[in-house]
Amino acid sequence: MKMKVAFIASILLMLLISPVVQSEDDEGSTFSLTGSVFTFDGSPANSTSIKVDSMQSSWSDNGLYVFHGIASGEHTVRAYFMNDGHTVVYRKILVDSDISLDWFEGRNWITFRTYDEYSSGEVATVVDVIETSESIDSQGGMETFGPYEIGQYYTIRAHFGDDETPSQYIRFKMDSGSSSNPWPNDFEFRYGHNSKYGYLRNTQGAPVEGAVVSMGGVNSITNSDGFFLIQNLEIGTMHTITANHWGIEIADPVDAEIVAGEGWLNITSTLEPNFPEPANFTTQIATTRDSPVSINWEGGSHTDYFTLYGDGEMIYKGNSESFVFEPSEPGTHVFRIESVNSNGSIVSPRELQIIVLPPQSSSDLWSSGMSWSYYVLSTPEYHQNKTYTAIGSEKLLDAFGRERDTYLVRVSDEEYEEGEKAFRWVDSSSLLNIKTYWSDAPEISSYYQEGSLGWNFTASGVGAELFSQNPPTSLHFNRTNIIGVPGHPNGYDDTMNTVFIERDVEITTQAGDFRTTYISIVDTNDNIVSWELWYNSTVRNYVKIIDRLPGSHSDTVIYELTSYDVPTTPRFITEEDTLFTDDDYSIDWADFQGATNYELFENGKVVYAGDATSFKLEERQDGEYTYRIVATMPSGETISGDPLSVNVVFALSAPVFTTPSDSPMYISESKGESVSISWVLLSRYDMSVLTDDCSINGECDSSIDYETMAEVDWYSLTVEIDGEVREIYNGSQATTVIDLEPGQYRLRVKAYSSLNGAESGYSDSTFVIVEESSPYFSPPWEWAILAIILVVGGFSFSSNALRTGTSLIQERD
Incomplete structure (x- = not known):
């Protein structure tokens, strides 16, 4: 009997243990994602990167890709079609086995789940896409439709249980997704709930973009078509739908009941405020020692004035499109421009950096003028020849907020277009980048990239410098890459690493043979060697770098030294052919x-x-x-x-209006229709003279460029009204008087000098509004005064009394 009991007990124990063992095996298993990549029309795509969550990217080969090591569960997958439109596609996947998934440039998937909180068991739900007539019987797990064309609208509906009439509809615009919104086409259907969707348009039928539509505590921001979607509102409830833009209500509130069936609810804006469009800097990133720098920008429509911020502080407010920055201390100075009108304001997403170079100590490892040239090879295959020239030094905060001494380095590339610029801020101790910056040539695009990096080296938990007597054994690396390309996701990295250092390692590069200190930095999470560096003390820099975490579209970037130059003669900081x-x-x-x-x-x-x-x-x-x-x-x-x-090549600066001093200037028709207009030319490096409430006849006289004005052959003053532009003055004087009928006028002026053969661009606009006079009716009290005068005069109607009363009325007029 005891043996029987023991046998039964052992069987029960095995049954209890085996699920735990099986569960542990499942948790430790990983799966693969494989498939093909195609262009929009179905042809094999060129080199395409597939990335799951924050794992290392996998690049396609001949239109095929393989991605290993994916744990079970929900994940974000991204495809980046590098050579087919430079586009990305993000979606959600559920992994519980090996998956085959084919990608198409310009197409994405619908993913969804169904929920029925009122049923104790699983209720079959039929979900279909109206436009394609596809349907799925869902049991509550994640399901997928597609891929469908990005940018098109689709309608999906759900039939819960035995309901003959579909109860929930969702209509949406297929989106490619981004790093900040990786699941844009992922939806939830909940039994007993429905959606409201539609278009918000103004009274002319144009879409209102960027408005917040609210209903039942749920918000939706209208897209470029004015479309909004509010999901999962309980059927049978009443809600008020509102629309506002920049905090201003632009449509009358509407009460609506949530019912089963299609959820269309279009809205017409009763108020269409004209919000300012963002301004854009036309001045590119620049370096200076102590010379003033003219900062210029172009304003957008519906702008009353601009506010310029330097290092977070307001330094200018007015309607000029330029400002002269006069450096007072070295460092990198950051500027942002805000456009303002009575309805709101908007800050340009792109900032401007002016780098003021400080004096440099002779004890520094690097000195201005030193340069290193590298052959740069990126994988997938792409090569460049770049030269890095030290031009100064600066204190800078790294990605961890620590102040670091850095060398400012200018990057040169023989393939750069005119105006294309790149800089690096290199840690003076580790000689690793703390900050990177690149901006495209203005004639090509307004794209830019800005990286902030941090290298926290430690030994036994204590901070250690890379080339110190007590070298580090660990590294915490952090990087944020801001990609100034519309629709392109930013990049983020944060890794823990082990550092290995080996001395007297010989290496051969195109620049020669070198005895180096070899540094290997290994990611502790996946044991991948993220960086290999070879440093030579004679070169005072790395002679070779292999970067497997470059923070770009490449998986690996190799830098190999081809030449270096430690100046033995004086060097110019001003660039050749400026x-x-x-x-x-x-x-x-x-x-x-x-x-x-x-x-x-x-x-x-x-x-x-x-x-x-x-x-x-x-x-x-x-x-x-x-x-x-x-x-x-x-x-x-x-x-x-x-x-x-x-x-x-001399360029004549645009004139600046001095009168009218305010724009717009309002003039009543009854006060006369003649308007005095005058303007000046300002010195190139003091374009802000008239922005600080100084009179052009007072202390600011010296800032007016009288010498250039004396050389001007003619000024051309134009006026625009109702879209028609005509010249109303052409002469050598910087002032004129014009007669204007009632209306709104936009004035601009330009100058020409035969001495330099230069013609300026048009000035910033100034506006004059001539208002029509309304008929005047004397108020009752004026007639009462006249009556009193008549009584006092004994109804004599004397000429003096009548003259007195009449003059009072005329004075009121």
Whole structure:
């Protein structure tokens, strides 16, 4: 009997243990995602990246891809079609086995679940897509339709249980998704609930984009078509639907009952406020030592004035589209521009950076003018030749908020277009990037990229520098990459790593053979070697870098040194072939170690002698200029640097209106219809003279460019009303008087000088509004005064009394 009991007990124990073992096996198993990638028309796609959550990307090969190591559960999958439209597609997947999934550029999927809180068991639900006539019998798990074309509208509906009439509808616009919204086409159907959707349009039938439509505590933001979707409101309930834009209610509230069936509810805006469009900086990222920098921007429509912020503080407010920044301290200064009108304001999403270079210590590892050239190979296959030139130093906060000493480095590439710029801020201790910045050529696009990085090296939990006597063994790495490309997701990395350092490792590059310190940084999560670096003390930099976490579309980027240059002669900081559009400009050069004096030669003649590293040249004629810098050493020896060529093409600045001083200026027809208009030309580097409430006849006289104004042959003043533009003045005087009928007028003026053969662009607009006079009726009290005068005068109607009463009325008029 005891043996029987023991046998039964052992069987029960095995039954209890086996599910636990099976569960542990399931939790430890991973699965694969495989498939093909196609273009929109079904042809095999070129190189395409597939990424699951934050795992390492897998690139397609001949239109096929494989992705291993996916745990069970819900995940975000992204396909990036690098060479087929530069587009991305995000969707949700549920993984419980190996999955085959084919991707099409420009197409995405619908994913959904059904819920029935009122049923104790599973209730079959039929869900169909009206436009394609496809249907699925859902039991509550995640289901999928598609892929369907992105940008098109689709309607899906759900039949719960035995209900003959579909109770819930959802209509939506297929979206590609993004890193911030990876599941845009994922929906929930809940029994006893329905949706409301429709278009918000203005009284002219145009869509209202970006408005917040609210109903039952649920918000939806209208898309570019004015479409909104509010989901899962309980059937049988009453709700008030509202629409507002920038906090202003733009439609009358509407009460609606939630019923089964289609959920159309279109709204017409009764108020259409014109909100300002964002301004865009036309000045690109720039460096300066201590010279003023003119910051320029272009405003959008419906803007009354601009507010310019520098380093978070308001530094200008007015309707000019330029401002002169005069540096007071070195560092990177960040500017943002806000457009404002009476209905609201909007800040431009793109900022401007002006880098003010500080003096540099001779004890620094790097000095201005040092440069390193690399052959850069990216995987998938792409190569570049880049040169990195040190141009200064700066204190900077890294991605962890720690202040770091950095070297400012200018990146040059022979394939860069005119105006395309890139910079790096390199940690002075580890020589690793703390900040990166790139902006496209203005003629090509307004795209940009800005990266913030942090390298927290430690040894036994204590901070350690990479090349110190107590080298680090661990690294916490963090990076945020802001990608200034519409619709492109930003990039984020945060990893824990182990650091291995080996000395006296020999390596051969295109620049020669080197004995190096080899650094290997391994991700502790997946044991992937994220970085390999070879540092040489003679070069004072890395001679080779293999970066397997580059924060770009590449999986690996290899930098191999081809040449380096530690200056043995003075070097210019001003770039070769710089184009100056003003006849006043500065030439900058690097501090040459040990030099006591410099001479700057222009076309063979000395134009400056002294110990500064910058000199401002004035009133240069158009043409090409060649400069050479010569340094004098303590011994009296002179060392000459390489020549620098620049070009000067004078551009006449646009005039600035002085009267009317306010825009718009309102004039009553009864006060006269003649308007005095005047303008001035301002000095190139002081375009803000009239923005600080200073009179042009007072302290600001010196900022008016009288010399250039005297050389102007003619000004052309134009007026625009009702879309028609005509010239109303052409002459050499910077003032005129014009007669205007009632209406709203937009005035602009430009200038021409035959001396330089230069014609300016048009000025910023100023507006004059001439208002019609309304008929005047004397109020009763004026007639009462006249009656009293008549009584006092004994009804004599004397000429004096009548004159007095009449004059009172005329004075009121």
